Amino acid sequence: MLDKNDRLAQELRTRFEAAGVFTVNLVSSPGAGKTALLEETLRRMQARGLRVAAIVGDLATENDARRLARSGAPVRQIETGGLCHLEADLVARRLEGWTLTDFDFLFIENVGNLVCPSDYDLGEALRVALLATTEGEDKPLKYPPMFHSADVVMLTKCDLSAAVEFDRAAAVAAIEAIAPHARILETSARTGAGIDAWIDLLVERRAAVMRASHRS
């Protein structure tokens, strides 16, 4: 199963790079704020003239696709039924009919789950694990594979830090213990704090990939 997924993911990665699409896999607990982050991200990126699209995974409902489509960006939903994570072939099938060269960035919002998605490469260029301030500081220690596999760990709902007595230093220490390689960002989709810095990071990372692929 995993071998087949890894092969398909590698094919997807090659397609994404050839088309100049920088693909981001967003993982987190249910309710950590993936969709709220994406709403604000899609809106601001389009205002900057960037071409964005999104695929959102849930066991059931098209709620998230409807929310995100209001940004005007192309959005598609994957309903997984009982499946606890997205797999590369589900993503590949949902891409059908899209012309990848129409997009600069593709966001894939995974099923809300801090365990199962960690093993499934979706061909992304960047894996981002969200950790809401409302969830507690020790989640990276309790769910190490997911955080260890992330390139970026984003603290979300930072506007609620005081209300939930969030211990930022403890959270950062937990992230650094499990994912010392990861870049840490802090955002609030509600206030907009940190969202422009997040978009700057995406734009820089895409430019770096494009430069590397032109050289090769």
Added chain:
Amino acid sequence: MLDKNDRLAQELRTRFEAAGVFTVNLVSSPGAGKTALLEETLRRMQARGLRVAAIVGDLATENDARRLARSGAPVRQIETGGLCHLEADLVARRLEGWTLTDFDFLFIENVGNLVCPSDYDLGEALRVALLATTEGEDKPLKYPPMFHSADVVMLTKCDLSAAVEFDRAAAVAAIEAIAPHARILETSARTGAGIDAWIDLLVERRAAVMRASHRS
């Protein structure tokens, strides 16, 4: 796999009932407040003279067992490694050395995951799904199997309702759409709101099971 788990779970259920132990399986997203609820529940139940114990599941760390042991109750940790849910045989093995007749109530805190634990009966008398006000109102619609399988749905972190603009009516409608049979409770482990009503419910349900088993 599931058939074997169901058989083992049924054996556990028979053992629990014979020993007079009312067993509760707590499921939720990571960070919905299972451990905070249990801390307060174990403390108050012991103050009422009830004999309680807990088994807590996590991929890694003994953090939760340490937190809960401060209540003075017997507590054991299951570290699942990569496994995204508890299974009946993990619970059965962790019971070894305990005399079940020493307990009136046994709480099993599952791995934080709104998908995978739904299929795994642990022999519990009551399955309780927690939904934190910080997670968003539509989680029952997005993760239907977990909420559908619950006997009780508990709204947690109710002290944060205003701060997160929690739409209580929407949450209740979502729960009732997926789990019309479920009793809905509202709690805050921080303020203590709703905790005594939750304990009353547990005491009543245990008494009902004991009466039924005496009749049979």
